[in-house]
Amino acid sequence: MLTKQQAKERIEQLKKEIDKIRYAYHVLDKPIVSDAVKDSLQHELQELEQRFPDLITPDSPTQRVGGKPLDEFQKVQHAVPMLSLTDAFSEEEIFDWQERNSKLLEDFTQKVTQDGYYAELKMDGLAVSLVYEDGLFVQGSTRGNGLVGEDVTQNLKTIEAIPLRITPSLELIQKAGVKGAVKIPRRIEVRGEVFMTMKVFEGVNQEQEKAGLPKFANPRNAAAGSIRQLDPNVTARRKLSFYAYDLVTELGQKTHQQAHEIMKLLGFPVNPHNQHCANLTEVVRYHQKWASERRNLPYWTDGIVVVVNNLDLIRRLGVVGKAPRGMIAFKFPPEEATTVVEDIIVQVGRTGALTPVAVLRPVLVAGSTISRATLHNEDEIRRKDVRIGDTVVVHKAGDVIPEVASVLKEMRTGKEKIFQMPTRCPVCGGVVIRPAGEAIARCVNKKCFAQNFRRYLHFVSRPAFDMVGLGPKILKKFIDEGLVKDPADLFNLTEGDIAPLERFAEKSASNIVKAIQSRKHISLARFLYALGIQNVGEETAYDLADHFGSLEKIKNASLEEIEAVYDIGPVVARSIYDFFRDKNNLQFIERLLKAGIKIEEPPKKQAQPLSGLTFVFTGELASLTRDEAKNLVRGLGGDVSESVSKKTSYLVVGANPGSKYDKAHTLGVRLLNEADFLKLVGKRS
DNA sequence: ATCCCTCGAGTTCA
DNA sequence: CTCGAGGGAT
Numbered sequence A: 001m002l003t004k005q006q007a008k009e010r011i012e013q014l015k016k017e018i019d020k021i022r023y024a025y026h027v028l029d030k031p032i033v034s035d036a037v038k039d040s041l042q043h044e045l046q047e048l049e050q051r052f053p054d055l056i057t058p059d060s061p062t063q064r065v066g067g068k069p070l071d072e073f074q075k076v077q078h079a080v081p082m083l084s085l086t087d088a089f090s091e092e093e094i095f096d097w098q099e100r101n102s103k104l105l106e107d108f109t110q111k112v113t114q115d116g117y118y119a120e121l122k123m124d125g126l127a128v129s130l131v132y133e134d135g136l137f138v139q140g141s142t143r144g145n146g147l148v149g150e151d152v153t154q155n156l157k158t159i160e161a162i163p164l165r166i167t168p169s170l171e172l173i174q175k176a177g178v179k180g181a182v183k184i185p186r187r188i189e190v191r192g193e194v195f196m197t198m199k200v201f202e203g204v205n206q207e208q209e210k211a212g213l214p215k216f217a218n219p220r221n222a223a224a225g226s227i228r229q230l231d232p233n234v235t236a237r238r239k240l241s242f243y244a245y246d247l248v249t250e251l252g253q254k255t256h257q258q259a260h261e262i263m264k265l266l267g268f269p270v271n272p273h274n275q276h277c278a279n280l281t282e283v284v285r286y287h288q289k290w291a292s293e294r295r296n297l298p299y300w301t302d303g304i305v306v307v308v309n310n311l312d313l314i315r316r317l318g319v320v321g322k323a324p325r326g327m328i329a330f331k332f333p334p335e336e337a338t339t340v341v342e343d344i345i346v347q348v349g350r351t352g353a354l355t356p357v358a359v360l361r362p363v364l365v366a367g368s369t370i371s372r373a374t375l376h377n378e379d380e381i382r383r384k385d386v387r388i389g390d391t392v393v394v395h396k397a398g399d400v401i402p403e404v405a406s407v408l409k410e411m412r413t414g415k416e417k418i419f420q421m422p423t424r425c426p427v428c429g430g431v432v433i434r435p436a437g438e439a440i441a442r443c444v445n446k447k448c449f450a451q452n453f454r455r456y457l458h459f460v461s462r463p464a465f466d467m468v469g470l471g472p473k474i475l476k477k478f479i480d481e482g483l484v485k486d487p488a489d490l491f492n493l494t495e496g497d498i499a500p501l502e503r504f505a506e507k508s509a510s511n512i513v514k515a516i517q518s519r520k521h522i523s524l525a526r527f528l529y530a531l532g533i534q535n536v537g538e539e540t541a542y543d544l545a546d547h548f549g550s551l552e553k554i555k556n557a558s559l560e561e562i563e564a565v566y567d568i569g570p571v572v573a574r575s576i577y578d579f580f581r582d583k584n585n586l587q588f589i590e591r592l593l594k595a596g597i598k599i600e601e602p603p604k605k606q607a608q609p610l611s612g613l614t615f616v617f618t619g620e621l622a623s624l625t626r627d628e629a630k631n632l633v634r635g636l637g638g639d640v641s642e643s644v645s646k647k648t649s650y651l652v653v654g655a656n657p658g659s660k661y662d663k664a665h666t667l668g669v670r671l672l673n674e675a676d677f678l679k680l681v682g683k684r685s
Numbered sequence B: 001a002t003c004c005c006t007c008g009a010g011t012t013c014a
Numbered sequence C: 001c002t003c004g005a006g007g008g009a010t
Helices: A004-027 A035-051 A091-104 A108-115 A153-157 A170-175 A198-210 A219-227 A232-237 A256-266 A280-296 A311-317 A378-384 A449-460 A472-480 A487-492 A506-517 A524-531 A538-548 A551-556 A559-563 A570-579 A583-594 A626-635 A659-667 A674-684
Strands: A075-077 A117-123 A126-133 A136-142 A148-150 A187-195 A241-247 A275-277 A301-308 A327-331 A336-348 A354-365 A368-374 A391-397 A401-407 A521-523 A598-600 A614-618 A639-641 A650-653 A670-673
Touching: A004 A035, A091 A108, A091 A280, A091 A327, A108 A311, A117 A256, A117 A280, A126 A219, A136 A153, A153 A219, A153 A232, A170 A256, A187 A219, A198 A219, A219 A232, A241 A256, A256 A311, A275 A280, A280 A301, A301 A311, A336 A449, A354 A391, A354 A401, A368 A391, A368 A401, A378 A401, A449 A472, A449 A487, A487 A506, A487 A583, A521 A524, A524 A538, A524 A551, A524 A583, A524 A598, A538 A551, A551 A583, A559 A570, A614 A626, A614 A659, A626 A639, A626 A674, A650 A659, A650 A674, A670 A674
Parallel strands: A521 A598, A614 A639, A614 A650, A650 A670
Antiparallel strands: A075 A148, A117 A275, A117 A301, A126 A136, A126 A187, A136 A148, A187 A241, A301 A327, A336 A354, A336 A391, A354 A368, A391 A401
């Protein structure tokens, strides 16, 4: 049986060890033991404390949870006001800020040249203040209005990243670079940001949903909501994180960077990406770096904080309004913005599909101005309940494609109009039909100009005839001038036809003719794709060419024969079969052949070293284009797909990979870099 | 009948 | 990238 004295010693030992583990994990970011080991130590501590309740101290890790729910939060007066920051959105504003400061203080430029700036990632959470007395965490509070906040000590104690006890000493402070003797005060105050990682945020929202509670809009709200919980047990479950960013108490620090050093040595986690910058050029570089890399961080940041490193300067620069002059928030270009749906228009595709598109009041999102966003189809509009006149949140899906993320319904005035799919084609006035059970409404007029025009674009597009330099504008001109009646006429164009047109130099006329003529030789797969048969895309065209080997055979194939092709079912077989029974289509093919198109039939199959393997590409390859790589794989009998799944054999990763990389990572798909890929195909060919 | 993977088709901006 | 839907596997 353990004596009380033995228990006391063991408890001290356990507390020390658990805090060491906490420090390694949260401050050094280098875990030394597994979670299970930590849990086990914590469990032992808890048992001992249960047996000897009078040995429980307020800095024991078991005291992080277990507080009683409060009725309300007490108000806390901040000894030093918690200020806010001025925002800057451009490089220019940052330089203006420096300019203003240098005019304010004579020695500003000299001191900044000496000590530089300190740049930090601006965490998207909520600011809190932590007060320690005689090393013990005694009070934590929110910012509130800057002067008076709320006492959330119990809740902050549940955050493991926050130390419950600190042991400041002269030795420690000197280790951080402070020179000379410093009297260490009893009371020490540190400020920082409480935030929630994306992963925790998603988990919390899943639970909210399960419990039938409203979801949090973003990690910031979730963190704020969790801190303002009256029941600390709820906060404990939310797994909040914390980074310290300011040492309020005077411990001899001369620069902001030194303050960070001291806080870290005291046991507070500070963001490891914070960085000293010699000048604003370096600050701007830091900003640019994180503007693009912030996506790879496990938490949200909306900018950086730039701090004049010399603390004396900050003090003397003073405060304007509620913001100190010595620091500024340099925001990242927003990834999300709100704007107004000015109209919903309808576009007509190659197959007659009517696609509603939101016309937006132009707004800057993630570096580019967006003015339109697809709404996909009628059902999608209903689901999101987007109306003309609505204020909406837009963002970019996969960094490129603008998307209406949600509607701010609170902002409705009642004047918003509900979108109705037109019953007549907006381009040709033809009949619009939406077959039962299908999501897409189509203009059924085969002669519709919009459809016809899209067919041209498809014909000249890269995976089809790949006629470079033949964009929509030039094509439209050719059609308007009556130079071409269908895409086959393109091959009969001469310089003499084009040159007289307005704004056509001789040179560009001859370039276009050359580009067209150089495409007369084409593979069977590309040719089939270019025809624009419904439900036949790149992949199916390739399958068809491979299976039948010649245009003649495909033309004459029966429905059953087509359906026998792997990956082709009744629906696709029907549209292929019907296509080759249509008189106009057959004439079109005849005209193409008469114009001198030479179809190259697929080579007889040779060795198939990659058969059964599926490749997916992401990012840019250095030594060959995506198309060349695809052909290489197919030539060796491998399959190429556009999306990663567990059936993917290899993901070939080039420069600047996209989201496929993450997916492959979670699915455990094997990755190849370019060199490995080349080795693989090279060795086996 | 149902699930999962692919494919097709449409889309934005610099 | 997104959605819808075709096709094969279960």
